[in-house]
Amino acid sequence: MTPVRQKEMGVMESNNFLAPQSMHSDYVLVNKGKEAPTRFAALAAIYDPQTICHLETLGVACGWRCLEIGGGSGTIAKWLADRVGPTGAVLVTDVDTRFLEPLRGPTLDVRAMI
Numbered sequence: 001m002t003p004v005r006q007k008e009m010g011v012m013e014s015n016n017f018l019a020p021q022s023m024h025s026d027y028v029l030v031n032k033g034k035e036a037p038t039r040f041a042a043l044a045a046i047y048d049p050q051t052i053c054h055l056e057t058l059g060v061a062c063g064w065r066c067l068e069i070g071g072g073s074g075t076i077a078k079w080l081a082d083r084v085g086p087t088g089a090v091l092v093t094d095v096d097t098r099f100l101e102p103l104r105g106p107t108l109d110v111r112a113m114i
């Protein structure tokens with residue numbers, strides 16, 4: 001990406017990742033929207049049980065190292081971090097990490113990535 005394009009997109013280099021400086025994305029359902037918490041709560045209520053069922057079937061357990069891309073509100077990242085425990089690690093990314101940052105902890109790392 002050219003420096004001009006980076007400036008247009010508000011992107012900066014950070015720790016070898018491209019991190020959004022101002023929250024932008026071509027993604028339509030942006031996390032900065034006022035309705036985002038309600039939307040995420042609805043998505044979690046509808047889909048988290050199935051997602052967790054899949055993850056349990058996969059056998060996610062203590063010590064696993066997991067990557068979630070597009071973590072949204074972080075409910076699944078939080079579940080993963082609880083599941084892998086202190087010997088595991090979870091990296092969760094999003095173009096807009098505003099809901100993920102509060103979840104950051106010893107086993108849960110958060111990166112803004114496009």
Ligand SMILES: C[S@@+](CC[C@H](N)C(=O)[O-])C[C@H]1O[C@@H](n2cnc3c(N)ncnc32)[C@H](O)[C@@H]1O
Pocket residue numbers: 025027030031043044047051068069070071072073075076093094095096113114
């Ligand atoms: C439906 S929500 C996440 C749901 C969550 N993964 C789950 O299973 O409950 C989709 C998220 O993907 C993020 N997203 C969209 N495009 C992305 C991209 N190119 N890279 C990373 N995250 C992206 C959005 O910002 C949004 O927070």
